[in-house]
Amino acid sequence: xxxxxxxxxxxxxxxxxxxxxxxxxxxxxxxxxxxxxxxxxxxxxxxxxxxxxxxxxxxxxxxxxxxxxxxxxxxxxxxxxxxxxxxxxxxxxxxxxxxxxxxxxxxxxxxxxxxxxxxxxxxxxxxxxxxxxxxxxxxxxxxxxxxxxxxxxxxxxxxxxxxxxxxxxxxxxxxxxxxxxxxxxxxxxxxxxxxxxxxxxxxxxxxxxxxxxxxxxxxxxxxxxxxxxxxxxxxxxxxxxxxxxxxxxxxxxxxxxxxxxxxxxxxxxxxxxxxxxxxxxxxxxxxxxxxxxxxxxxxxxxxxxxxxxxxxxxxxxxxxxxxxxxxxxxxxxxxxxxxxxxxxxxxxxxxxxxxxxxxxxxxxxxxxxxxxxxxxxxxxxxxxxxxxxxxxxxxxxxxxxxxxxxxxxxx
Amino acid sequence: xxxxxxxxxxxxxxxxxxxxxxxxxxxxxxxxxxxxxxxxxxxxxxxxxxxxxxxxxxxxxxxxxxxxxxxxxxxxxxxxxxxxxxxxxxxxxxxxxxxxxxxxxxxxxxxxxx
Numbered sequence: 001x002x003x004x005x006x007x008x009x010x011x012x013x014x015x016x017x018x019x020x021x022x023x024x025x026x027x028x029x030x031x032x033x034x035x036x037x038x039x040x041x042x043x044x045x046x047x048x049x050x051x052x053x054x055x056x057x058x059x060x061x062x063x064x065x066x067x068x069x070x071x072x073x074x075x076x077x078x079x080x081x082x083x084x085x086x087x088x089x090x091x092x093x094x095x096x097x098x099x100x101x102x103x104x105x106x107x108x109x110x111x112x113x114x115x116x117x118x119x120x121x122x123x124x125x126x127x128x129x130x131x132x133x134x135x136x137x138x139x140x141x142x143x144x145x146x147x148x149x150x151x152x153x154x155x156x157x158x159x160x161x162x163x164x165x166x167x168x169x170x171x172x173x174x175x176x177x178x179x180x181x182x183x184x185x186x187x188x189x190x191x192x193x194x195x196x197x198x199x200x201x202x203x204x205x206x207x208x209x210x211x212x213x214x215x216x217x218x219x220x221x222x223x224x225x226x227x228x229x230x231x232x233x234x235x236x237x238x239x240x241x242x243x244x245x246x247x248x249x250x251x252x253x254x255x256x257x258x259x260x261x262x263x264x265x266x267x268x269x270x271x272x273x274x275x276x277x278x279x280x281x282x283x284x285x286x287x288x289x290x291x292x293x294x295x296x297x298x299x300x301x302x303x304x305x306x307x308x309x310x311x312x313x314x315x316x317x318x319x320x321x322x323x324x325x326x327x328x329x330x331x332x333x334x335x336x337x338x339x340x341x342x343x344x345x346x347x348x349x350x351x352x353x354x355x356x357x358x359x360x361x362x363x364x365x366x367x368x369x370x371x372x373x374x375x376x377x378x379x380x381x382x383x384x385x386x387x388x389x390x391x392x393x394x395x396x397x398x399x400x401x402x403x404x405x406x407x408x409x410x411x
Numbered sequence: 412x413x414x415x416x417x418x419x420x421x422x423x424x425x426x427x428x429x430x431x432x433x434x435x436x437x438x439x440x441x442x443x444x445x446x447x448x449x450x451x452x453x454x455x456x457x458x459x460x461x462x463x464x465x466x467x468x469x470x471x472x473x474x475x476x477x478x479x480x481x482x483x484x485x486x487x488x489x490x491x492x493x494x495x496x497x498x499x500x501x502x503x504x505x506x507x508x509x510x511x512x513x514x515x516x517x518x519x520x521x522x523x524x525x
Contacts (some may be wrong), residue, residue: 100497371461
């Protein structure tokens with residue numbers, strides 16, 4: 001395993017401008033300026049890099065679509081809203097490796113022909129904002145901001161504010177409400193102009209890809225999803241925190257080798273590998289490769305790599321109730337189908353948890369999901385479904401006990 | 412499943428979209444007219460029937476009529492139906508049978524506290 005992002009020791013401080021230069025920092029920018037925008041698009045497309053914010057869209061394709069747009073001006077937005085419960089990877093990256101992000105953003109601006117870039121950063125991440133501000137000043141002193149201006153916009157702490165078009169609304173001075181798509185930001189993004197919106201982590205890989213080439217990047221990860229990825233290990237493992245691992249590492253290796261297993265010494269009952277909108281992976285499925293397709297076969301997703309681990313003796317009902325309540329509370333209220341689905345799902349789970357429903361109530365969840373499928377302006381409408389359906393698949397005993405007794409089974 | 416012909420409760424959606432279209436005063440008027448008619452049928456608020464775009468939504472339960480898009484001017488007709496009259500035809504003409512089945516199944520399975 002060769003780290004691409006975390007090139008310093010985990011307990012070392014933020015990477016300075018000089019340290020970044022010493023490992024080849026800002027050489028990619030010089031190389032790109034000499035070879036032209038198309039060379040960056042070619043390398044990025046060949047690298048197979050996928051967006052690391054959760055959706056996994058091919059980055060080269062996104063940048064190519066925006067580069068083709070004739071309208072001017074164009075913009076670049078780096079999304080560091082990071083409101084996904086349990087995720088800390090963007091915050092860690094911004095605090096420790098700000099120059100990788102800045103160079104990635106400048107490469108995007110040069111490649112698509114953008115004149116300005118915005119770093120959209122969770123307002124609570126004051127250390128990250130301070131590091132990025134210093135890095136912007138250093139990059140400016142070094143003459144790199146002649147390509148595009150770079151500024152920071154604080155992001156509100158609201159789940160939906162991390163959705164890409166909601167982020168654009170906030171940057172334009174409005175409330176974080178997702179826009180109807182299409183048009184996609186590649187065509188009509190910030191101020192209605194062509195815009196590349198990528199997750200903070202995604203930008204940070206680009207300088208290394210441009211400098212060392214697509215083949216080098218493909219040396220790790222899987223054919224469908226090359227490279228490394230950041231994962232956030234939760235508080236109940238022995239070594240919580242953010243780790244960088246090749247895509248395709250098994251979930252078992254992530255939890256047991258890198259996380260050190262559960263601090264309680266208990267066994268793993270299940271894992272949500274990609275935040276609260278992913279499906280549960282059961283105890284006998286932990287050898288699954290952390291990649292899109294293998295997880296999809298289990299009804300789960302890679303998401304942003306924020307893990308939640310259920311321990312032996314814990315009841316899944318408390319967790320899925322919390323998740324259903326979370327999405328109900330975080331729905332922005334714009335779309336009737338999403339209001340309906342998030343509220344009805346929360347009610348179903350509450351009724352089952354309190355022993356006030358019949359067993360078939362859980363069976364209605366997929367039917368409800370089918371009615372709401374694709375009806376929202378963003379994907380929140382479908383987010384609560386995978387953890388609930390997979391809980392019914394993997395933990396029928398927990399659910400049956402709640403239906404009968406209205407409380408968790410004894411540990 | 413063969414449904415009961417009885418009507419014990421009249422469930423009125425109070426969720427955002429139904430409420431925005433006036434479901435709360437409609438529920439209050441139903442309560443008033445049913446009391447005036449001496450009916451024992453209770454009007455019960457509920458959070459959602461998964462048909463927000465069709466509201467205000469009202470379900471007569473356990474009999475199973477789903478009235479969608481009910482207006483204040485329909486209250487008299489709904490009360491008459493509850494009292495043994497004919498259903499209010501224009502409120503049931505276009506209902507999606509699959510959605511109606513989903514709504515009733517969820518209530519049958521314990522979604523609503525009466």
